[in-house]
Amino acid sequence: MAQHTFRTLGEFIIEKQEDFRYSTGELSRLLSAIKLAAKVVNSEVNKAGIADITGQAGNTNIQGEEQQKLDVLANDLFIKALSQREVVCGIASEENDNFIEIEAGDNVHLSKYVVLIDPLDGSSNIDVNVSVGTIFSIYRRVTQPGTPVELKDFLQKGSQQVAAGYIIYGSSTMLVYTTGNGVNGFTLDPTLGTFYLSHPDMKTPTQGKIYSINEGYYFKFPQGVKNYIKHCQEEKDDRPYTSRYIGSLAADFHRNLLKGGIYIYPTTSQSPNGKLRLLYECNPMAFLIEQAGGKASDGFKRILDITPTELHQRVAFFCGSAAMVTKAEEFMSEAVH
Numbered sequence: 001m002a003q004h005t006f007r008t009l010g011e012f013i014i015e016k017q018e019d020f021r022y023s024t025g026e027l028s029r030l031l032s033a034i035k036l037a038a039k040v041v042n043s044e045v046n047k048a049g050i051a052d053i054t055g056q057a058g059n060t061n062i063q064g065e066e067q068q069k070l071d072v073l074a075n076d077l078f079i080k081a082l083s084q085r086e087v088v089c090g091i092a093s094e095e096n097d098n099f100i101e102i103e104a105g106d107n108v109h110l111s112k113y114v115v116l117i118d119p120l121d122g123s124s125n126i127d128v129n130v131s132v133g134t135i136f137s138i139y140r141r142v143t144q145p146g147t148p149v150e151l152k153d154f155l156q157k158g159s160q161q162v163a164a165g166y167i168i169y170g171s172s173t174m175l176v177y178t179t180g181n182g183v184n185g186f187t188l189d190p191t192l193g194t195f196y197l198s199h200p201d202m203k204t205p206t207q208g209k210i211y212s213i214n215e216g217y218y219f220k221f222p223q224g225v226k227n228y229i230k231h232c233q234e235e236k237d238d239r240p241y242t243s244r245y246i247g248s249l250a251a252d253f254h255r256n257l258l259k260g261g262i263y264i265y266p267t268t269s270q271s272p273n274g275k276l277r278l279l280y281e282c283n284p285m286a287f288l289i290e291q292a293g294g295k296a297s298d299g300f301k302r303i304l305d306i307t308p309t310e311l312h313q314r315v316a317f318f319c320g321s322a323a324m325v326t327k328a329e330e331f332m333s334e335a336v337h
């Protein structure tokens with residue numbers, strides 16, 4: 001059984017502040033705002049069945065996807081927590097058409113950070129009591145503090161991320177994050193409302209035994225992915241691998257991070273750029289998996305090296321145990337050549 005460490009997320013954030021030279025505490029305040037919003041969203045998610053927050057909100061987001069009530073609620077809660085505490089100068093969300101500029105009283109735009117967020121990941125699972133999540137990504141703005149934020153502050157390569165993480169509202173609620181010095185996981189003690197360090201310095205196995213992909217779309221997949229799936233199913237050496245797919249990236253990612261495995265959302269004939277969003281989903285997960293010793297790719301190249309051209313850009317995503325992602329990439333390039 002995991003031991004209660006009595007090390008809280010709040011204390012950890014402050015301790016880790018010293019990793020950054022010249023730190024002003026601004027990033028710590030930002031992470032604390034995320035921690036608070038996570039607790040509020042958690043309490044809403046937990047009441048989902050009785051609080052009239054399941055079901056569709058009746059509108060679609062910019063990507064043409066049905067918004068669930070909880071998508072809208074989580075989005076509002078995170079935006080409020082981040083904007084009212086004046087810890088960021090801009091927020092981009094999967095649920096909003098454009099980025100939001102935050103003005104902080106008389107000190108307009110003085111914060112140096114922007115946040116990109118998928119406030120509720122795995123929305124199709126809300127109504128059926130299956131794990132959902134929140135994914136966030138933090139960058140230092142590239143434009144001058146004191147001026148309004150611009151699109152280019154958000155369109156940075158994933159390798160420029162200052163911090164990234166996710167919250168998983170699962171059988172227990174966890175917050176997992178990195179600031180580029182490894183990955184640490186915290187579990188919420190719901191009776192105390194406090195996150196405790198439960199998974200220090202998380203590392204993912206180099207080779208796992210799980211593959212996670214929506215195989216219902218098999219016939220729409222590129223040949224390289226089809227061949228890789230058959231490789232996973234072949235009876236040879238340590239195979240066949242087992243298949244696990246929840247349909248909430250945060251939850252699929254979390255399981256594979258702990259156990260070792262590969263998550264794939266490839267391009268399909270229907271979604272030629274893939275489904276997952278580079279800025280809100282793939283970049284933060286890619287940063288985390290690399291920090292945990294794993295690998296993230298679009299099938300051919302490193303996710304974190306992609307220069308984004310638009311906020312809601314989609315990309316194919318291969319993420320997980322390093323040896324498995326490398327193997328999948330081999331199948332991808334073999335099928336092309």
Ligand code: AHG
Pocket residue numbers: 065094118120121122123124214247248249250252275
């Ligand atoms: P979101 O709920 O934020 O729109 O994300 C859903 C994403 C991701 O979490 C999940 O892995 C994937 O969509 C599932 O897609 P399929 O239903 O096409 O497999």
Ligand code: MN
Pocket residue numbers: 118120121122249281
């Ligand atoms: Mn999502």
Ligand code: MN
Pocket residue numbers: 071094118119120121122123
């Ligand atoms: Mn979402």
